[in-house]
Structures are given as C-alpha cells and as structure tokens.
Amino acid sequence: MSVSSGDSDMDNPRSSLGPDLMDEDQSLIPSARDVVHSMLNGIKDDKDKLLLTSNVFCLLQHVQSQVFKNEACINAIAAAVSEVSRLEDKQEKDVSVPPHIPKEQAKKWVHLYYESYQFEGFRIPLEKSFLLSFPDLLEIRHVSLDATSTLIYYSVLLQGILMDPDNTVQRGGIVRSIYRTSIGLVDSWLDQIKNTPEDLFAAFLMISMALEGCNSELSWKIFGHACSIARALGYFSLDGDPKGPDGHIGPPQESSQHRNEVERNRMRFEFWHLLRTDCLFRLSFGKPALLPEGSWAVNLPDPSITGVDDASTHFIQIHFLASMRLTLVVLKYLGWVKAESDQNAATYDSWLDDLITEVEAILADWNVEELMSNTKNLIDTWFCADILFTSYRIIIVLSQAKSCNRDSYHLPRHTVDLARKSLKVFQSLMGSTVRSFWGIR
Template sequence: MASDTQRQFQTQATPAGTPTPQIDTDMSALSNALEDLGKLRLRAETTEGKASLTISPTEAKQCLEAFFMMMDTLVIPGIFASAMDLDLLRSLPDIISSPYVRLDPGIHVIYYAALHYGLHQTRDPGHAMTQAAYLKLLQHVPAWLESATETDMDGYTAALSAWIAVNNLDYQLSWKFHLKACYNLRSKGIDAMDVTPAHTYEEEARRDSTRYLYWHVLSTDCLFRLFLGKPTTLKWTPQNVRPPSIMTPQNMYPRPTQVMLSCVWTNYTAKAASLINWIDNVSHQDQSCSVSTKTDECCKELEALIADWKMEALLTDTAVKFTTRCLVADHIMNIHALIVGLKRVANRIDGVNGIDAMTLRSARKVVHTLLDFEREGNSEMGNKEGPSTCFVHFILFYPFCAIFTLYEHIIASPDPSLAEPDLQQLEQVAAAMEHSSRTIRVELKPFAKTIKALNKVARTVQDGRRRSVSGGGSTRSCGILNAGSPDSAVQQARTQDAGVAAVVPDLDLSAFSDAWPDFPMTLDGDPDPLGFVRALESDFVGRNWNGELWD
C-alpha cells in the first residue's frame, strides 16, 4: 500500500462518543492488515490472457440489469440497491474505456463486481468471461486503496468484494476485503452511529441505509470468527447501532418476505454477535454458568427462531418464487451453521471433543438443504439461474463446518447403522459436487476429490466396525455425548479419541494421498481417522485455493 494511503488510514479521527482508546489500537491493527491488500498483484505467468475481458456495451448492460435483479437475493432485498447509484452504473459500459472520462477507482471495482455477478446469470459461474471480470476487479483494487479520498461507497464496495472473493474460493482474500469494510465502518463512526440521536429526518434516513451495511458486515464477521478462525473485528452493542427499520418513509409497504427476513436476520446476527462478545470476554466476567450452558441457551433460541417464523414451510411451498426460497434457505443454513460454529467454540473452551444432539441436528439440516436444492437443479437442467447454480453458491462457505461435523460423528459412532444415513447423505454431496465441477465450476474438483476421500475413510471405518460386530468383537462407546450433562460429557470425551483408534481397521492410505499427504497417526503408530478429519478441515479453512492467481 502506498505510504500516503497508510498515513491516511492512521490519521483517521476516532469517532465521537467512543469510550476507550482501544479503538485507536484496533484501527492501527486494521491499517497494518490492509497493507497486504494494497499490495495485491495478479501473477502474470498464471493469469496471462485470463484477465482480458472483451465485452460489448450491449452485453455489459444486460449483465448490469441481471446484477440489479440479483441484488434482491443478497442477504436482504434492497440492502445494496438502496446505496448504489444505479443510473451511474448503467452509464458505465459506454464510458468505462474512454480516455476522456476520469472515474473514481472504486467505481471500477464496483463495475467489475456487477459484471461478474451479472455474468453468473447470463453466462454461468465457470465461464471464462465470469472469471475475467473477477480478475479485472482485482486489478483495480490497489488503485482503489491508494485513492486519496474515501467515499460513502467504499464500505459497500469492500463488503461486496468480500462475498465475490468467497464465490471464487479466495477465502483469505475475502478476509482482507472484510477488513477493509470493517475499517470503513469504524473510521466513519458507523459502528457507533446511534450513540447520539439523528438531528433531522434526512439524517435518520441516511443512517438507516448505513445500518443495513453495518449489520451485513457484522454478520460476515461472525462467519469468519466461527468458520475460518479469524479474530472478532466488530463488537456490537445495542446502544451503538440499532437494527434497521423495517418500515420507512421510502418503504411504507414492505413485502411479507422482507419483513420476515429482516427480523430473522437481525435476530440471529444479534444473538450470535452477543454470545461471541461474551465468550471473547469470559475471562473478565464472573462465570456464573459455563460457556457450554450459555451457548446451549443461545442455540435453542436460534432453533426456535426458524420454527417461530415457519421458515422451513416456505422451502416446500411451490407457490413461493424460487429466488425467495433460495434466500430463505440461505438464512436457514446460516442459522444452523452458526449453531454448529458456536457449539464448537464452546466445546473447545470447555474441553469437550464430542458432538451433541443439537450440533448433529443442525449439521444434518444444512446438508439436507444442500441436497434438496441440488435435486431440484437436476430436475431443471438447462436453467442457468436455477437451483444448480444456487447449490454451488451454498457449498462455498459455511456448509463445510456441517459436512466435517458429520464426518466426526460417523467416525466416532460405535454403531454403523446409526451413522449409515449420514454417510449416504455425504456420498450424495460428493456426487453432487463432482457433477457441479464438470458442468458449472471446474474449480470445485479439489473439493469433490476431498469429500470423496473422506467418504472412503468413513466407509472403511464403518465397514471395519460391522466386521468386528459380526465376528463377535466389541467396540468401545464413543458416540454422541449427552448434552444435558456437561460434566459427564467432558468425562466421556476424554476417552473418545482412544475409542475411535481402538476400532479403526487397516486403511489403504494411498487412497487419500491426493487429498491429504500426511495421514495422522495415533501414539501407537495406528491410523487416526478422527485426526485425519480434523486436520483436513483445518487445511480447508486455511488454504488459499486461488493462490496461483495473485500475490
């Protein structure tokens, strides 16, 4: 990052009403983290020719219109459309290449982001032009960050770019864009906007639009914290930022779906963010209850949220538009993934290695929803905007925590018959991912190979247990822990890993060499499949899948 940009980051004033100088320290850390993003460069040897996007103004305009329609399926309908100058974007295809028109660098990033999402719809996610639009976006990132002035659109640009990076398997790059969004919120005082009331109705209207951005970034921050092991960047309190208003002078007649999604989204985001804040600060509090107990209470409330709003009924209602069902499914999966992530964090703190019934239930819900949309996609072949594309979107982020949770359950379960339905579901996921890697996204091949390798591990372990049972052998109990008894759960968990190793048959390790080069072993030198699953998940969340494209 250019030195003048770094100085600009470091000299931003602390927002009014900020109660502690800790913010200045955090802002400095964010500034340092953004240096890497400012140094982003495409690798010429691996991107030569791929970043050249030749698109006619007519097709570009079609892509933009497709993007505008798609914005209603991004988290909450209208969250980005309310902040963007759509007329300006519509004019860009005719002037973007003109040497006589000077545009803010951030406009280029937004433009290619819009083209990328539009090409998702008009071409397909794996088309060369779709990839080229993403690379063009990355090319303009350094100039955007080096710009001498910040704009109100910077936060939206960074938040949108973060999700585009996720869709392109660039999880580590997505984190850097997320940091840029967090920096923008904090440098402009958006993370404390409601400490003082608005002075005019106009100011309140502007704030409400910005609240949607804040809550979107806060929700993303929770996902990074729980699924990619990143530190918490935004800390929410009700006094600092209120939830967005559902009814406003600009939107006096919100649609029922918008009301439901807005209420559900802010509810589960607030619950997750509050619990994460409590866990992060638990060492400074009087622990009147264990982390696991408090997490259980929160997760039960999250489950109730889905039931209270009858969200699952919408997924099977054929009278509901597909785009609406897709959006509802996204939130349902998000809630269940949060449950899995929160329970994992609590178990790590309390030293519990097992999987309780609630975690298993949520993991199964995520996988079941994935497969429902994949099956619907197979019944509507040829519809590029249909469920197959949504299936690819769904598998690119939080569902992996559910998939790996099921693998842990299968390998730890002493009764093969109890785990067989879950293993069959995961084998269907592998088949679906393999099909998608052939027909939609070739980049999914490593994912499909890894899932297939894990399925072989799980199938081999369970077949070995069946032979042991039929031969009169015994297995040690290492199944699902009783969530209602934390003390006994901890005691059982201490023997779980040993129990798994005791029933593991001989494995053909060469079958997994492509997916994982070093198969973990127990202390006795025996294969450790549970360690294999956990190590492979760590590799998944830590790997830069597109590292060959950029530095």
C-alpha cells in the same frame, strides 16, 4: 439497541491480524500438526497454502480430535489437498484472454440488476445511466476509469448475469473472468481508497466477492477498511455518541442530524450488516473484533427502511430480522469466550444449551424450511437458505463448544445430522437451477 464505549483496532486494518493456524500449531494435537504440515508441503504456491490454512485447517481446529485421528477423514482431506495441487498448474495454463462481453449484453445485465433490486438498503451510490455507459467507456483508450467505479460496475454486471433467465449464453467463463478482473483491481483501489459512500459500497461488494472466492484474508483486509470508512461517515454514531475507553466522547464523526429517517434507516441497516460480518470473521476465522461493544451506538432499523411495507421485500426483511437475532446469539457466545469465565462445566453446558434453544426458536418462529418452499424466485430462496445454513452452523459450533463434547473422539449425532442436512439442502438448491456456478476462481 444502543451501547456505550470501547476501543477498536479499526484504524489500522492491516495490523489487525487474527490467529493464524501456522502461528498457533501448538493448539493442535501433535499428530494433527504433522498431518497438516505433510498436506501443505505438497502445495507449491504460497497463496494456495494461505487459502487452505485460513479457510480449511483453521475451521478444522474446532473438531481436530474427531478429524485428525480418523483415517478416513485424513484420507479425504489429503485427496482434496492433492486436487488443489493438481489444479495449480492447470489454472496457470488456463489463464487466457478474458471472454468478450458484447456491449448490448452487458447493458442488459446492468438493467436486470436495477430491475430486480428495489430494496432501499444498500442502494448503489452511482447513477444507472453512468453504469450503462461503462461498456462504451471501456472501449475508449484515452478514458481513465477509477477503480472504485469499475469494481462497482463489475459487481453489478456479475449480479445481473446471475439473475438472467436466458440460458443460451455460456456464462461460466465470464463469471470467472469478472471475478479475476475485480480481484486484480483491489490493490490499486486500496491504494487510493477514501472515506466516501462509493468506496464503502465497493467494500461491501468486495468483502462478499473475496469470501465467495475463498480468499478470507483479502476479505478481512477489505472489511477493516469498510469499518474505518463507515465510522468516518458517521455510521457508528447514528443514535448516540460512542465513548472512548477513558469514558470521554470519541472523536467527532460526520453528523447524521441532517439526514432524513429513510437515510438513517438505510445506514442502520448497513451498519448491522457490518456487525454481522464482524461476528462471521470472529466465529469462523478467529479474527479479533473490529466493532467491539461500546464503539458504536446504533439502533436496529425499521426493516422496510422506508416505512412502507412492500410485499416484494418481505423475504429481505425476514432475512434481516432473523440474521440479527442470530448475530445477538453469537455476540453472547463470543463475549463469554473473551471473558474466559471460570464457570463449572455443567453450568457452562447448560448456558450453551440455552443459546442453542434460542437459535432453534428463531428457525421455528419463521418456519424457515416451509418458508423456503414457498419462495417465488431464486434470490428469496437463497435468503431463506442463508438463515438455515447460518443457524445450523451456529448450533454445530455451540454444541461442539460444550465441555462434554469438546474432547470426545465422536461428534454429537445432532451436529452430524445438521451438517448432512446442510449439504443436502445445498445440493438441492444447486441442482434446481442451471444458473449455478461451482466456484469462481
């Protein structure tokens, strides 16, 4: 798929702020606004208020009539917010010296990462030997390690920990420590970030880590930098020349002509991951598009990347293909929302039903639930689970967007069933392994 030109806000990610609930309270029904402010007033820390605003109350706007006029829902949310307030002081007291990680243990986890991850997409831009030397280098006081390499090292270490079948090591504290250390490095990293493959890879890692830590604003900020770097490195013009809003060819980017097809496929794979992430921020957090239609010209890659169909990467390939089909559905919906079509309610609802049918067809084509039951390792299981959760979430959003459901005081039964099913699947996955960590903050 290639498209032509449009403009973007990517050049200044710090200024591309999406709608914030605190700035858009007028969209809430009056009683909802009072409830939200009452809950947030109990939170002392401004960062925690921002986290709740962007990760909880922003999403509840989609179902505000069903939530903020239901006493049981209000009480449940208030109890959760009170728990956050209670944990504020506890976390301040619990910030202790990070647990020591023996050098040989750290090297084992780096080895595990490289042994477990053989896919050509998202190939790490640092040599394995360099990362294996990191535990030793960290102990040498006069050696200064750059923030980019350090972030990549800690991310590799974290993934190696989660892949380790050895349950004798108490890893909960180590996981939290790595997360806090990595987040603490972000500001210094962003101050010196450059348009390099290493910084782009670090950005990919930190977008995910910040989201997993419920820090959507930081993740969004890093995502803006990732888009700028990718464009400078030629990711947006792999299969054509994006044009500006005036119809002229955009500013020159790094040429991709010298790259072989495997390298171009890898870059296509990474670009489409960026596009999927852009849709995530737009759909879930109300952010503006950083990859608008016309600002890029990139075909879908061969999902094997190398052209060799390796059985060990089948689930990654299925995840990519299913995710991209889901992304295209979301792009249709977001395009309609942006256009503010004046179609009548019946036509609009029928069109949304067609989109829901597309999502259901994606689940059926790969029989994802059965596929998940046949996985041989935890990574492949989570690839399947991600397809399920993403599909369910899109169906819920599309169903709730229908005019016949938008102002109802009752959620559609189908969406309630899907939400409960998602929770049950997640509960089952977390209960099936002792290597599950409930949060990393």
